[in-house]
Amino acid sequence: MGNREDLMAGAKRCLYEKGYGRTTARDVATASGVSLAAIGYHFGSKDALLNAAMIEAIGEMGLALGAVVNAANEATGDPEERFVAVWEGLKGVFEEHRGLWAAQFEALAQAAHAPELAHALARAQKEGRLGLAALFQGLPEVPETEDELARGAFYQALLAGSVAQWLAAPELAPSGRDFLRGLRLVAAGVPEPAAR
Template identity: 35%
Template sequence: MGHREQLLAAARKLLEDKGYAHITTRDLVAASATNLASIGYHFGSKAGLLNEALGLVFEEWTDQLAKVALAEPEATPIARAHLTWAAVLRSLADNRVLVLSFAEALAQADRDPALKAQLADLQDRTRSRIAAIVAPAFGGDATAADPRCRAVASFVLAVCDGFALQWMLDPDRTPKAEDLLQGLVELRARSEL
């Protein structure tokens, strides 16, 4: 394992242990058994390293959620969205520190153009992944680049992010996955009457 991989592994562990805002370059060097110059060489800055590690973690989480969305080949697009949102709610406790780290990074993004660009790219990659899952529901030759697919993907992402924010503030009053699914099923049934 080279310095780049060592630094990413250390950053990921420190994000889980300390949160984004409390990690120092000394922490990263000590945890990775590398040196300060390696951070600059591979990532440009401490923020660049932390943002890449955070992006990798969220891409893994997106992969897990995509598996949930695609697990039932015959599920309708709405059913897939419901299952994904329920999976987000179920996984928030396991990803608590990472969700908090992302919120800490967002709070700093407006003052750091490079950080803002990295986080915007992460959001766009996530949106593209979701759009690729949504595209077949439109039929024909719809692709992940279709504006309709990207808009629906943005909506799905907004719901997931909204649940995460609600949960960070008050986990006990954030809906449980089962309550969400039951409520959505009942609303759909009532709209069909």
């Protein structure tokens, strides 16, 4: 690997181990075995490096999410059982990537004071919505339509809420069956649109 790749690997390791807000440029340089000056040369700033590392790490974590969904799709053809299996399987992804999930929440809290970070997260959010819409439907990709963005936003909200609850108290986080029951209860309370 070159210095740039070493810096990305070190920054990702720091995000997992120290979080977004507590990672210093020196931490990244030490973790990557590269000089402090290399951060500025390759990325311009520590913040730009951490933002790039976070986006790349989220993409890598997306592969783990995809594996859970694919396993659920292969295990059963029943949509309800598949839904439950996905949300149960995601707990393993939460555990494996706990540091990155926590770092994302830290980054969200700092985005209001960091325009570069806010821009990077907004860009990733739209891509994430379309990715989740495709993933949960078992498709390689979906078109950028209002319906697919809405579907993705729903899954994104479920995922973020589930992770937040799991980070706070894993033993109290909802199960896949809890999610299915909640979805049914909410859907039952939403009237069908009037015919046009």
